[in-house]
Amino acid sequence: MKINFAETLYDKLNNEEDARVCKDIDDDACQWAPKNYFSLLLSNTVTKLGDTLSNPKTVLAWIMSLVNAPVYLISFIVPIRESGSMLPQIIIASYIRTKEKRKWVYVIGAMLQSASIAAIGFTTLYTDGSLAGWLIIIFLISFSLSRGLCSVASKDVLGKTIPKTRRGKLKGYTVAVSGVLVLAAGLFMIYQSKKDVGIEFYAYTIFFASSLWIISAIIYAQIKEFPGETSGGRNGWKEAMDRMGIVKSDAHFRKFIIARSLLLCSALTAPFYVLLAQNQMGKQAYILGLFIIANGLASVLSAPFWGKFADRSSKNVMAVAAAITAFLGITVFVVVMFVPSLRDSYWLYPVAYFILGIAHSGVRLGRKTYVVDMASGNKRTDYVAVSNTLIGAILLITGGISALASLISMEGIILVLSLFGLLGAYRSYRLPDVE
Known part of the structure; x- marks a missing residue:
């Protein structure tokens, strides 16, 4: 992509008179902002497609069921995938702080994610039962840890370049x-379902997802990143523990952590919508x-x-999206419990999942934009790492709620x-505005 074309398209997409004004980055980075904008756009786009095609809430749960993995292992894949990438981030951040250029941390993480997903594909093809289940869990842990590298590095690179x-x-x-692209993948899957698809179809889907992280790494390597500040990193664990102190000393950050913990409802309810649909x-x-x-x-x-809403007030994006999630869940509970004519409708659950997808998209985009805009430099890295580590721990605790499905109804869990x-x-x- 030529820089001139990138600059023109950059201005049009941002559609404002001050589109070329650079706020919170230096002049050198400002000159490369259009090119970096589209490198980030392309790289993140392919990884999001890869995430969808290997999503533990849908695809991996489906595959584990097909290979006859134990149900108790299936219930662990969502919290492991999410918390595994978050818990070690406070240690990862200490390492990243020593790097003047942090894009290469992302590149390494993307390649490791690709290898882990490919291993799940081979597991799907050649094993079954408990062995398949445990191997998928192991490779999912590897994937999640590699994802942690990308998570911390990508937010810092975003803050330095855009x-x-x-x-x-x-x-x-x-x-x-x-x-x-996800829409096209779903249509293709529906088309293929007319045939007698076997386990190979799902394995090849996983292999395709694996290749997308390689593409992402190649594109990300093209980003023009200028050296940034470095500090710390000599004693990662000690610095990590010291850094946790910002939760106590920074009231603004502490309030964000509390809010973000409560916003997990949009992610944790998703598998139960799928289970309700399977039952019906x-x-x-x-x-x-x-x-x-x-x-x-x-x-x-x-x-x-x-996205446009978040640039005006990312905390309001989180609030609105969480409210949508909550009212949707309450509505589904009422319908399933008291309106049997609607409960048996084939369209109810995909429509509900569609609305949940809108809300979850807002929650994720709002809180990611909020934490990036809260600070700059290494303070931003600390905020991202500490918040993700704490949320990872909370996920391990609350993620086990899926085990309650045997004690209370799925619609009851959605309500709670x-x-x-x-x-x-x-x-x-x-929360205060940070824009």
């Missing part, structure tokens, strides 16, 4: 473009395609709106999580 008031739009466009509609392959399409459509339609979402919406609204 100016404020452009970051939310970049995330929004990324989700929208990847949503189109069966386990045919086209159902998986419907949920993938619903999620893709949600991203395409909502992400640009959330939705009530937490209402509180999360309120706590997000009470």
Whole structure:
């Protein structure tokens, strides 16, 4: 891509008179902002497609069921995938702080993620039962740890290369473009379901997802990143523990952590919508395609709106999206419990998942934009690492809620999580603006 074309398109996408004004980055980085904008857009787009095609809430759960993995292992894949990438980030951040250029940390992490997903593909092809289940868990842990490298590094690179008031739009466009690709993947899956697809089809889907992280690493390596500040890193564990002190000393950051913890409802409720659909509609392959399409459509339609909204007030994005999640969950609970004519409707669960996808997109985009805009330099790295580490620990505790499915109804779990979402919406609204 030529820089002139990138600059023109950059100005049009941001569509403001001050589109070339760089806020919160230096002049050298400002000159390369258009090119870096599209490198980040393309790299993040392909990884989001890879995430969808290996999503533990849908695809991996589906595959583990097909290879006859024990149910108790399936219940662990969502919290392991999420918390595994978050818990070690405070240690990872100490290492990243020593690097003047941090894009290479992302590149290494992306290649390791690719290898881990490919290993899951081979496991799917050649093993089954408990062995397959445990191997998938092991490779998912490897994937999650590698993801932690990318998570911390990517937010720091974003803050160094893209100016404020452009970051939310970049995330929004990324989700929208990847949503189109996800939509195509879902349609292809529905088309393939007309045939007698076997385990090979799902394994090859995983292999394709693996290749997307390699593509992402190649594109990310092209980003023009200038050396930044470095400090710390000599004693990662000691510095990590010292850094945890910001939760106590920084009231603003502490309030963000509390709000973000309550916002987990949008992620934790998702598998239960899928389980409700399986109970009512069966386990045919086209159902998986419907949920993938619903999620893709949600991203395409909502992400640009959330992105522009986040550049004005990312904390309000979190509040609105959490409120949508909560009211949706309460509505689904009422329908399933008291309106049997609607409860048996085949369209109910994909539509509900579509709305949940819109809300979850807003929650993720809002809180990511918020934490990046809260600070700059190494302080930003600390905020990202500490918040993700704490949320990872909370996920391990609350993620086990899926085990409650045998004690209370799935719709009951959705209701409980939705009530937490209402509180999360309120706590997000009470946060100060950072834009």
